[in-house]
Amino acid sequence: EDKVVQSPLSLVVHEGDTVTLNCSYEVTNFRSLLWYKQEKKAPTFLFMLTSSGIEKKSGRLSSILDKKELFSILNITATQTGDSAVYLCAVEYLIQGAQKLVFGQGTRLTINP
Amino acid sequence: GAGVSQSPRYKVTKRGQDVALRCDPISGHVSLYWYRQALGQGPEFLTYFNYEAQQDKSGLPNDRFSAERPEGSISTLTIQRTEQRDSAMYRCASSSTGTHTGELFFGEGSRLTVL
Numbered sequence: 371e372d373k374v375v376q377s378p379l380s381l382v383v384h385e386g387d388t389v390t391l392n393c394s395y396e397v398t399n400f401r402s403l404l405w406y407k408q409e410k411k412a413p414t415f416l417f418m419l420t421s422s423g424i425e426k427k428s429g430r431l432s433s434i435l436d437k438k439e440l441f442s443i444l445n446i447t448a449t450q451t452g453d454s455a456v457y458l459c460a461v462e463y464l465i466q467g468a469q470k471l472v473f474g475q476g477t478r479l480t481i482n483p
Numbered sequence: 484g485a486g487v488s489q490s491p492r493y494k495v496t497k498r499g500q501d502v503a504l505r506c507d508p509i510s511g512h513v514s515l516y517w518y519r520q521a522l523g524q525g526p527e528f529l530t531y532f533n534y535e536a537q538q539d540k541s542g543l544p545n546d547r548f549s550a551e552r553p554e555g556s557i558s559t560l561t562i563q564r565t566e567q568r569d570s571a572m573y574r575c576a577s578s579s580t581g582t583h584t585g586e587l588f589f590g591e592g593s594r595l596t597v598l
Binding site for chain 1: 487516518523524525526527528538539574586587588589590591592
Protein backbone atom coordinates (compact mmCIF):
# COMPACT_ATOMS: atom_id res chain seq x y z
CA GLU A 371 0.00 0.00 0.00
CA ASP A 372 1.34 3.42 -0.91
CA LYS A 373 2.16 5.55 2.07
CA VAL A 374 3.89 8.66 3.41
CA VAL A 375 5.43 8.60 6.88
CA GLN A 376 6.74 11.60 8.76
CA SER A 377 9.00 11.63 11.76
CA PRO A 378 9.13 12.66 14.45
CA LEU A 379 5.43 13.13 15.09
CA SER A 380 6.18 15.80 17.63
CA LEU A 381 9.25 17.89 18.41
CA VAL A 382 9.89 20.53 21.05
CA VAL A 383 13.01 22.68 20.88
CA HIS A 384 14.30 26.02 22.10
CA GLU A 385 14.40 29.14 20.02
CA GLY A 386 17.63 29.28 18.03
CA ASP A 387 17.96 25.53 17.65
CA THR A 388 18.15 23.82 14.27
CA VAL A 389 15.61 21.11 13.47
CA THR A 390 15.37 18.43 10.82
CA LEU A 391 12.03 16.93 9.89
CA ASN A 392 11.81 13.70 7.95
CA CYS A 393 9.43 12.36 5.35
CA SER A 394 9.76 8.90 3.85
CA TYR A 395 7.51 7.47 1.20
CA GLU A 396 6.64 4.27 -0.58
CA VAL A 397 4.81 4.99 -3.80
CA THR A 398 5.03 3.88 -7.37
CA ASN A 399 5.29 6.35 -10.25
CA PHE A 400 6.52 9.18 -8.03
CA ARG A 401 6.08 12.66 -9.43
CA SER A 402 6.82 15.18 -6.69
CA LEU A 403 7.06 15.76 -2.96
CA LEU A 404 5.64 18.85 -1.32
CA TRP A 405 6.07 20.41 2.10
CA TYR A 406 3.38 22.50 3.77
CA LYS A 407 3.23 24.49 7.00
CA GLN A 408 -0.05 24.36 8.87
CA GLU A 409 -0.70 26.79 11.67
CA LYS A 410 -4.20 27.41 12.92
CA LYS A 411 -5.80 27.76 9.55
CA ALA A 412 -5.08 26.33 6.12
CA PRO A 413 -1.83 24.61 5.14
CA THR A 414 0.47 26.92 3.24
CA PHE A 415 2.90 25.77 0.61
CA LEU A 416 6.63 25.71 1.34
CA PHE A 417 8.45 23.64 -1.29
CA MET A 418 7.92 21.29 -4.18
CA LEU A 419 10.72 18.82 -4.94
CA THR A 420 10.99 16.70 -8.05
CA SER A 421 14.71 16.01 -8.48
CA SER A 422 17.14 14.28 -6.17
CA GLY A 423 19.95 16.16 -4.53
CA ILE A 424 18.85 19.67 -5.43
CA GLU A 425 18.31 21.76 -2.33
CA LYS A 426 15.43 24.17 -2.26
CA LYS A 427 15.94 27.10 0.09
CA SER A 428 13.76 29.88 1.42
CA GLY A 429 15.27 31.96 4.18
CA ARG A 430 15.94 29.73 7.16
CA LEU A 431 14.09 26.79 5.61
CA SER A 432 15.58 24.32 3.20
CA SER A 433 14.61 20.95 1.83
CA ILE A 434 16.14 18.18 -0.20
CA LEU A 435 14.89 15.01 -1.81
CA ASP A 436 16.57 11.61 -2.13
CA LYS A 437 14.70 9.57 -4.73
CA LYS A 438 16.97 6.58 -4.31
CA GLU A 439 16.37 6.23 -0.59
CA LEU A 440 12.80 7.59 -0.90
CA PHE A 441 12.88 10.37 1.63
CA SER A 442 13.03 14.10 2.06
CA ILE A 443 14.16 16.33 4.89
CA LEU A 444 13.05 19.79 5.86
CA ASN A 445 15.61 21.83 7.79
CA ILE A 446 14.88 24.93 9.79
CA THR A 447 17.85 26.83 11.18
CA ALA A 448 17.84 29.45 13.94
CA THR A 449 14.26 28.54 14.82
CA GLN A 450 11.85 31.20 16.03
CA THR A 451 8.60 30.88 17.96
CA GLY A 452 6.76 31.71 14.74
CA ASP A 453 8.03 28.47 13.26
CA SER A 454 5.76 26.56 15.63
CA ALA A 455 3.29 24.68 13.43
CA VAL A 456 2.45 21.30 11.99
CA TYR A 457 4.64 20.54 9.00
CA LEU A 458 3.01 18.33 6.40
CA CYS A 459 4.71 16.30 3.71
CA ALA A 460 2.73 15.20 0.65
CA VAL A 461 3.70 12.96 -2.23
CA GLU A 462 2.20 13.11 -5.68
CA TYR A 463 2.22 9.95 -7.73
CA LEU A 464 0.39 8.26 -10.56
CA ILE A 465 -1.75 5.20 -10.16
CA GLN A 466 -3.57 3.71 -13.12
CA GLY A 467 -2.93 6.90 -15.02
CA ALA A 468 -4.55 9.12 -12.39
CA GLN A 469 -2.62 11.47 -10.18
CA LYS A 470 -2.92 11.19 -6.42
CA LEU A 471 -1.60 13.38 -3.65
CA VAL A 472 -1.21 11.71 -0.29
CA PHE A 473 -0.25 13.48 2.92
CA GLY A 474 1.73 12.21 5.85
CA GLN A 475 0.39 12.63 9.35
CA GLY A 476 2.49 15.69 10.01
CA THR A 477 5.17 16.73 12.49
CA ARG A 478 4.03 19.06 15.24
CA LEU A 479 6.92 21.45 15.93
CA THR A 480 6.92 23.60 19.03
CA ILE A 481 9.54 26.29 19.51
CA ASN A 482 9.89 27.48 23.09
CA PRO A 483 11.34 30.92 23.79
CA GLY B 484 -11.60 35.31 -5.64
CA ALA B 485 -8.33 36.00 -3.89
CA GLY B 486 -8.18 32.64 -2.17
CA VAL B 487 -10.07 29.39 -1.75
CA SER B 488 -13.29 30.05 0.09
CA GLN B 489 -15.25 27.41 1.97
CA SER B 490 -18.63 27.58 3.61
CA PRO B 491 -19.94 27.10 6.12
CA ARG B 492 -16.90 27.47 8.34
CA TYR B 493 -18.68 25.56 11.09
CA LYS B 494 -21.58 23.19 10.83
CA VAL B 495 -23.24 21.36 13.70
CA THR B 496 -25.87 18.86 12.72
CA LYS B 497 -27.80 15.99 14.18
CA ARG B 498 -27.07 12.44 13.20
CA GLY B 499 -29.07 11.41 10.17
CA GLN B 500 -29.25 14.85 8.59
CA ASP B 501 -27.72 15.66 5.21
CA VAL B 502 -25.07 18.36 4.91
CA ALA B 503 -23.63 20.21 1.94
CA LEU B 504 -20.22 21.84 2.10
CA ARG B 505 -19.26 24.37 -0.49
CA CYS B 506 -15.91 25.25 -1.99
CA ASP B 507 -15.19 28.23 -4.20
CA PRO B 508 -11.69 27.76 -5.64
CA ILE B 509 -9.30 30.39 -6.89
CA SER B 510 -10.63 31.75 -10.14
CA GLY B 511 -9.27 29.87 -13.14
CA HIS B 512 -7.84 26.96 -11.18
CA VAL B 513 -8.22 23.71 -13.04
CA SER B 514 -8.00 21.19 -10.24
CA LEU B 515 -10.08 21.06 -7.09
CA TYR B 516 -9.46 18.63 -4.24
CA TRP B 517 -11.46 17.64 -1.20
CA TYR B 518 -9.66 16.39 1.90
CA ARG B 519 -10.79 15.40 5.35
CA GLN B 520 -8.54 16.14 8.30
CA ALA B 521 -8.97 14.68 11.74
CA LEU B 522 -7.40 16.40 14.71
CA GLY B 523 -3.68 15.71 14.83
CA GLN B 524 -3.63 13.98 11.46
CA GLY B 525 -2.62 14.97 7.96
CA PRO B 526 -5.26 15.64 5.31
CA GLU B 527 -6.89 12.47 3.98
CA PHE B 528 -7.75 12.52 0.29
CA LEU B 529 -11.43 12.23 -0.63
CA THR B 530 -11.85 13.18 -4.27
CA TYR B 531 -10.66 15.57 -6.94
CA PHE B 532 -11.82 17.24 -10.13
CA ASN B 533 -10.15 18.58 -13.23
CA TYR B 534 -12.58 21.18 -14.53
CA GLU B 535 -16.03 19.59 -14.08
CA ALA B 536 -14.83 16.01 -14.40
CA GLN B 537 -14.42 13.98 -11.27
CA GLN B 538 -11.08 12.28 -11.83
CA ASP B 539 -10.81 10.18 -8.73
CA LYS B 540 -13.30 9.47 -5.98
CA SER B 541 -11.50 6.54 -4.46
CA GLY B 542 -11.07 8.36 -1.15
CA LEU B 543 -14.77 8.84 -0.48
CA PRO B 544 -15.44 6.62 2.55
CA ASN B 545 -18.80 5.24 1.39
CA ASP B 546 -21.77 6.01 -0.80
CA ARG B 547 -23.14 8.58 1.64
CA PHE B 548 -20.43 10.91 0.38
CA SER B 549 -20.64 12.55 -3.01
CA ALA B 550 -19.17 15.59 -4.71
CA GLU B 551 -19.86 17.62 -7.78
CA ARG B 552 -18.39 20.52 -9.68
CA PRO B 553 -20.97 21.02 -12.44
CA GLU B 554 -19.51 24.11 -14.11
CA GLY B 555 -15.88 23.49 -13.37
CA SER B 556 -15.68 26.11 -10.65
CA ILE B 557 -17.62 25.85 -7.37
CA SER B 558 -17.81 22.40 -5.85
CA THR B 559 -20.14 20.88 -3.31
CA LEU B 560 -19.35 17.94 -1.05
CA THR B 561 -22.53 16.31 0.20
CA ILE B 562 -22.79 13.90 3.09
CA GLN B 563 -26.11 12.12 3.41
CA ARG B 564 -27.46 10.62 6.62
CA THR B 565 -24.55 11.94 8.65
CA GLU B 566 -23.00 9.85 11.38
CA GLN B 567 -20.89 10.91 14.36
CA ARG B 568 -17.77 9.45 12.74
CA ASP B 569 -18.19 11.99 9.91
CA SER B 570 -17.17 14.77 12.32
CA ALA B 571 -13.97 16.32 11.01
CA MET B 572 -12.49 19.32 9.26
CA TYR B 573 -13.26 19.15 5.55
CA ARG B 574 -10.73 21.00 3.46
CA CYS B 575 -10.88 22.06 -0.14
CA ALA B 576 -7.82 22.92 -2.19
CA SER B 577 -7.30 24.10 -5.73
CA SER B 578 -4.42 24.06 -8.14
CA SER B 579 -3.80 25.95 -11.33
CA THR B 580 -2.50 22.89 -13.15
CA GLY B 581 -4.42 19.88 -14.31
CA THR B 582 -1.62 17.56 -15.23
CA HIS B 583 0.81 18.07 -12.40
CA THR B 584 -0.36 18.89 -8.95
CA GLY B 585 2.15 21.60 -8.20
CA GLU B 586 1.19 23.91 -5.40
CA LEU B 587 -2.16 23.39 -3.74
CA PHE B 588 -3.94 26.36 -2.23
CA PHE B 589 -6.09 25.34 0.70
CA GLY B 590 -9.22 26.89 2.06
CA GLU B 591 -9.71 27.39 5.77
CA GLY B 592 -11.98 24.39 5.94
CA SER B 593 -15.45 23.52 7.10
CA ARG B 594 -15.57 21.98 10.55
CA LEU B 595 -18.40 19.50 10.74
CA THR B 596 -19.71 18.26 14.06
CA VAL B 597 -22.32 15.54 14.04
CA LEU B 598 -24.15 15.13 17.33
